[in-house]
Amino acid sequence: MMNKTYEEISFDQLSDVERSLINAATEVMQYSHNPYSKFHVGAALLTESGKIISGTNYENAAYGSTICAERAAILKANAEGHRDLKMIAIIGKGKDFDSPEPIAPCGACRQVIFEASQLGDYDIDVIMSNTKQTKIFKSKISRLLPLAFGPKDLSY
Numbered sequence: 001m002m003n004k005t006y007e008e009i010s011f012d013q014l015s016d017v018e019r020s021l022i023n024a025a026t027e028v029m030q031y032s033h034n035p036y037s038k039f040h041v042g043a044a045l046l047t048e049s050g051k052i053i054s055g056t057n058y059e060n061a062a063y064g065s066t067i068c069a070e071r072a073a074i075l076k077a078n079a080e081g082h083r084d085l086k087m088i089a090i091i092g093k094g095k096d097f098d099s100p101e102p103i104a105p106c107g108a109c110r111q112v113i114f115e116a117s118q119l120g121d122y123d124i125d126v127i128m129s130n131t132k133q134t135k136i137f138k139s140k141i142s143r144l145l146p147l148a149f150g151p152k153d154l155s156y
């Protein structure tokens with residue numbers, strides 16, 4: 001089972017803290033700066049002490065300078081002194097449409113989540129949800145980015 005990339009679980013099967021993370025990720029989508037794609041993404045992190053830190057996508061007129069929700073949340077956590085990340089929840093929504101499928105982190109975000117996982121010495125749990133929270137995937141960053149290159153390869 002642990003070799004699968006992800007498992008699908010229902011909202012009912014989520015723990016209280018997992019639900020809180022999805023709710024926080026949903027809340028923060030209201031601040032998404034997305035004039036170009038009009039796609040809202042929210043991410044919420046759980047620290048070891050139980051603190052929830054959220055972030056949302058922040059687009060840029062130079063499109064490639066866009067920051068995804070996941071990276072926004074991780075940088076916010078770092079600026080608050082948190083490198084002890086345990087879990088991240090991600091959710092998304094279009095302007096005029098719900099996302100039918102769970103939102104999975106992009107490749108760049110997987111790499112940054114992996115960096116955080118080695119800094120915090122914990123294989124971060126990743127919860128991915130569709131807009132209506134009717135389809136939820138659960139995984140681990142090591143499963144979403146197998147054979148990854150990270151700080152330990154640089155002996156950090």
Ligand code: THU
Binds near residue numbers: 058
């Ligand atoms: N986006 C995220 O914030 N996270 C993801 O995992 C996928 C994509 C954002 C970037 C951009 O603002 C919009 O979604 C469309 O790509």
